[in-house]
C-alpha cells in the first residue's frame with residue numbers, strides 16, 4: 001500500500017520535543033563564538049523630523065563596540081517600493097518602531113543600558129494614523145510624492161449602470177482590520193563575514209534565497225558573496241518572506257566591526273516593527289433580483305500600506321479574487337493604496353485573498369438578509385458550477401477545478417444546519433438573551449499564484465540512502481515529512497533512508513521559497529520531477545547491469561528494486577547497486593519544476609456562535625470546515641495546517657486587532673495588549689475531508705497553508721452578525737469584541753425606538 | 755552573585771549578574787536552549803519550566819530566586835536512554851506542534867497540568883493551558899496530546 005495519503009507522524013518532531021530545535025538565538029556554532037550583540041534604537045514618535053542624534057554618551061557605555069546611525073551607513077537606499085525606505089531613519093521618522101540607530105555591545109545585558117543613552121532630537125510632525133487621514137491628505141508623508149496615495153489599480157471610474165437591472169442593491173463598507181502576524185519566534189539574525197570575504201547570515205526566514213538576494217543588493221556585493229541559512233524557524237505566516245531591512249544593517253555592522261553580530265528583537269519590537277497584515281477598508285456594492293440571483297458586484301479597496309509601501313501586490317490580489325466562488329455577470333473593482341504613519345503592511349497568511357473573501361462573503365449575507373432568503377440558499381444559486389471549469393473569472397483569474405456547491409452541502413450536512421436554524425428560531429421565540437448565530441463562508445483561494453517554479457534535487461547513494469534538497473523552506477508545515485513520503489512512494493525506499501534538506505543557499509542555490517501556500521504543489525512537483533529523472537537514469541544503468549533492454553526494466557516500487565518486467569523471480573537490483581554503478585559516487589538529478597500554474601483550493605466553513613446580548617460576549621461554539629486542496633499527502637499535517645488556519649482566522653474575527661491612538665502611538669505593543677487567541681477561547685474543530693485534484697502540477701495538489709484562515713474569518717464574522725440580526729443589527733466590524741457587540745445592539749435599540 | 759541551581763538533576767554553581775533571569779541562566783549559562791523566549795510581558799509561556807516541580811515562567815524568575823532549587827526543562831524530561839516522556843510522545847503522536855517554538859513551554863505546562871489533574875477533560879486542558887500561546891496549531895492537537903498523555907482515549 002502506498003504511504004502517500006496515510007497518517008505519518010512527523011520526522012521533524014523528535015529534536016523539537018527533546019532538545020527544542022535550533023532557532024537563530026539558539027545557535028552556538030563555532031563561527032558565532034564571541035559574536036557581539038545588537039539592538040535597534042527605534043522611534044517612539046509616529047511622525048517627526050530628526051533634528052539630530054547624539055550618540056556620544058552611548059558610545060561611552062560599558063561594553064559598547066559601536067553605535068551607528070544613517071550618517072554612518074553609506075548604503076544605497078533600500079528599494080522597497082515606489083518610495084524609498086531608509087535603512088535607518090536620518091531625516092524623518094514615519095512610524096513608531098522605525099529604526100534610527102544600531103547599538104552593538106559585547107554582552108547581551110549591556111544593550112538596553114547603552115541604547116537608552118542614544119539621544120535623538122525629534123521635532124514632531126502631524127501623525128497620519130488612519131486611512132481617512134491619509135486620503136484627506138492634509139499632511140503628506142512624502143511631500144515630494146505629492147500625495148499619500150501611492151498606487152491606483154483597476155477601474156478608472158465606476159459605472160453605476162451595472163446595477164441598472166437590479167431589484168435590490170446593497171452597499172456596505174467592511175473594515176478588514178490590521179493584525180500582527182506575530183510568529184511565536186520573533187525576528188532574529190546572526191551575521192559573520194569569513195576570511196574569504198563572504199557573509200554568512202543565519203536568519204529566521206521563510207525564504208533564504210530571496211533573503212540572500214536582498215542582503216547582497218543592500219550591501220552592494222554579489223550574491224555569491226552571501227550565504228543565508230535558515231535554521232529552525234518559529235513560524236512565519238508570510239511576515240518572514242526574505243530579509244527585513246534590519247538584517248542588512250546587521251550585515252553591514254558585522255563587516256564594519258570585523259566581528260560576528262547577532263540580533264534578536266523583543267516582542268514589543270516585533271509587534272511594532274515587524275510588518276503587519278490586512279489593513280484594508282473595502283466597500284462592496286452588490287445588486288440582484290429578489291429570487292436571489294446576483295447580477296452585479298463592485299469592490300472598492302483602500303489598502304493602508306503603512307509608512308513604507310513594501311507589498312503593493314496585496315490590494316491587487318484582493319481585486320483578482322474579488323468574486324470568490326460566484327458567477328457574477330457584471331463586476332468592477334479598483335484599489336488604492338495609501339501611506340500612513342504606522343508600521344508597514346506586508347503579507348500575512350492569505351495576503352490579499354482573505355480580504356477579498358471577507359468582503360464578498362459579508363456582501364452575500366447582506367444581500368440575502370435584504371431579500372429575506374437563507375444565506376445558504378443565495379450562495380447555492382450563484383456558485384460557479386462544476387461544468388464551467390476551467391473558469392475564467394471577470395477579474396482575470398483562471399480557476400482550475402471546483403465543486404463549490406458540494407463543499408457547502410457537506411459542511412452544512414455535517415453541522416446539522418437545518419436543526420441549528422430551528423434552534424435559533426426557538427431561542428428567538430423564547431426571548432433567550434443568549435442568541436445563536438450561524439455564519440457561512442464559501443471560499444476559493446489562489447496558491448502558487450506567483451507563477452514561479454521551484455527547485456528540487458534527489459541523490460541516491462551507494463549505501464542506498466536518499467538525500468533530497470528542496471527550494472521550499474518549511475517552518476512548521478512538516479514539508480520535510482511530506483516530501484520524504486512522496487519519495488518513498490515513488491522510489492520504494494523506506495522513510496528512514498530518506499533525508500530532506502532545505503534552507504541553506506550554499507546547498508540550494510536556486511529557489512523561490514515558501515509563501516503563498518506554494519510549497520507542496522511546486523516544491524513537491526520539483527522533487528517528483530527530480531526523482532523521475534533519477535529513475536530514468538537508473539533504468540539505463542540497470543539495463544546495462546542486467547543485460548536487458550531499458551524498456552524491459554521496471555521499478556518495483558513496493559520493494560524498491562529493479563527487475564526485468566514479467567520475470568519477478570529473476571535477478572533484481574537494489575537502489576544501492578544501481579547507485580554504485582552510476583559513477584561519481586551517486587545517482588543524481590537536479591531540476592527546476594517550471595510548470596507551476598496557480599491552483600485554486602476552495603471550501604466552505606460554518607461557524608456557530610453564542611452571543612450574550614446583555615454583556616456583548618461572543619463565544620465560538622463550533623467550526624465545521626470543508627477544505628479541498630486536492631489529494632492529501634499526509635493527513636496529519638494537512639489537518640494541522642487547517643487547525644492553525646482556523647484558529648488564526650477565527651481570532652481575527654473575534655479579537656485580534658492592532659490599534660493606534662490618533663497621534664499614531666501603538667496601543668497594542670505587547671502581548672498583554674494584543675489579543676492573541678488562547679486554547680480557552682477556541683472550540684474543537686470539526687473537519688470534513690474533500691479532495692478535487694488539479695491538473696496543473698505533477699501531484700494534482702493545491703496549497704493548504706492559508707486556506708482555512710481565509711474561510712474562517714468571514715464564517716465567524718457572519719455568525720456574530722447573524723446572531724444579532726433578529727435585533728436589527730445588519731453589520732458590525734471586526735473584531736467583534738464585547739464592547740463593539742454591545743454598542744451595535746444599543747444603536748439598533750435606539751434606532752428601533754425612534 | 756553566585757547561584758547554585760540543580761538543572762535536570764545536575765548541580766550548577768555559577769557567578770552571574772544580579773539581574774540575570776532564570777531563562778537566561780538556563781540558555782546562556784547552562785547552555786540549555788530548548789527553553790524559549792517569546793515575549794517580554796510574561797504572556798506567552800514559551801519559557802515555562804518546572805521549579806521544584808511547579809510550572810513557572812522562567813522569564814519572570816530571577817536566577818537568584820532559583821538559588822538552591824531544582825529546575826526541570828524539556829531537555830530533562832526524556833529518560834537517559836532516550837525514551838520519550840509520555841507527554842513528549844503524545845505531542846509527537848497527536849501532531850501537537852508545528853514550528854515547535856512554543857513546544858518546550860507547552861510540554862512543561864502540560865506535565866504540570868497533568869500532575870494536578872491526571873485525567874483532564876478537553877475543556878479543562880484548554881483552561882489549564884490558557885497561559886501558553888501557540889501561533890501555529892490552533893491548539894486542537896495540543897489538547898488532544900494532553901488527553902492522550904493522560905491515558906484517555908482521544909476521540910477527535
Ligand code: FES
Nearest residue numbers: 792798799801813
Ligand atoms: S517568554 Fe516568558 S512568558 Fe513569554
Ligand code: FES
Nearest residue numbers: 852856888889890
Ligand atoms: S507550534 Fe509554532 S507556536 Fe506553537
